[in-house]
Amino acid sequence: MARSSDPTRTRILDAASRLFYAEGIRAVSVDAVAEKAGITKKTLYYHFRSKDDLVAAYLAARDQPNLALFKRWFDEDTGAVPDKVAAIFRHLAEAARHPRWRGCGFLRTTAELANLPGHPAIRIGAAHKKKFEAWLQAMFADAGIAGSGELARQMLLLLDGAFAVVLLHRDASYMETAGEAARTLVAAALPRRTRSPRSRQPAVTPSAPAAGAA
């Protein structure tokens, strides 16, 4: 049985990841993945039961690294919670300006396989987003925010909306707009004593600070 550290399996997964992310699931053939990995199709089918399995493995391999990246961006920002959240969007905006950026692999796979609701890849994508939401909620709860669950959901909506819109318009500034909306919502939910100075900057109207909405 091939272990996850199997070098051949790793090569296949690496090739699949690049191709599926760059071109989409149905646009990439198993032959193409095998060729990119430098092996034959039969070897690929020795390591993965089917193309569907390979697609699921592609997303599963992206789960932990993606979450770790978000957490690092959050942790490394030295500001208050609204700024830490905005930092995630800031880093994503930078990534989105790279020519090979193609949005969120989890969302794009879900959109492409929307006609197969029980597909293993979709379940992995859903679990990934749930983990991110749960982590955010924990961060908000730690900061003393009462409606941490609702707020985490709102962050998720802004983030995934930004993935979709930036991909559609090829305009990374929407990612920054999402970051400012996120900062506004988090700042409004924060208990007063811990609110950061930067979070008092209104993202919506320069005249009316949104502090009263909490």
Place this chain on the structure above:
Amino acid sequence: MARSSDPTRTRILDAASRLFYAEGIRAVSVDAVAEKAGITKKTLYYHFRSKDDLVAAYLAARDQPNLALFKRWFDEDTGAVPDKVAAIFRHLAEAARHPRWRGCGFLRTTAELANLPGHPAIRIGAAHKKKFEAWLQAMFADAGIAGSGELARQMLLLLDGAFAVVLLHRDASYMETAGEAARTLVAAALPRRTRSPRSRQPAVTPSAPAAGAA
């Protein structure tokens, strides 16, 4: 030359629309569209130059009706602007509970064809979203909101985020969360004298039931 009112062309477009929306672009063959339309493939190719053309026509046919629906939901709500915006999300949440709902056809097509940046269908999708954003901005400007452009972009992000997340989790409640976040942001941006009483309800904490969010 086939006019847009051509009954055969309409039949093809109707079949294409149902299939592409339900199954995705690359999952639907031209043969399948022709069969669903009750014609032969060659007839389809008489009316459309290629499959790519057909995909673009599918989205173009959805542009105006979709916008008209959003405008109607906005206009028919009798509340203030934050409530009118929330009404759009409320109606979409209802639609999302239908078993055949598959998210936003424009976004899903964009996600699937992300490897073909210049594809005509993507340009039509981008134009559609830009029209919606411009219309929203005009509504906000009419309501005396200073940062109407930024606010309209935030609404777009919440809306498209909700499309993506609801499709991923098959949980329409995210659409309502997005609606409440939208209501909060619009209410915070509104000049004080015209702010509605409902908009003072905090959208962040779930303990306060928002009207219509059932």
Place this chain on the structure above:
DNA sequence: CTAGGTATACTGACCAGTGAATATACCTTG
């Protein structure tokens, strides 16, 4: 010498798009 792993070569199904012929409807001209 045997079991895990890889290669060549294949299957049957499907795919986008086309060639050649035919039907229909209208329109000109004698």
Place this chain on the structure above:
DNA sequence: CAAGGTATATTCACTGGTCAGTATACCTAG
């Protein structure tokens, strides 16, 4: 009005190519 032509609209049958997945054989390491 009638004969013949022309553009529109449709069909059947096909092409070259790709797809996911497999049958069989080989090969190398323990």
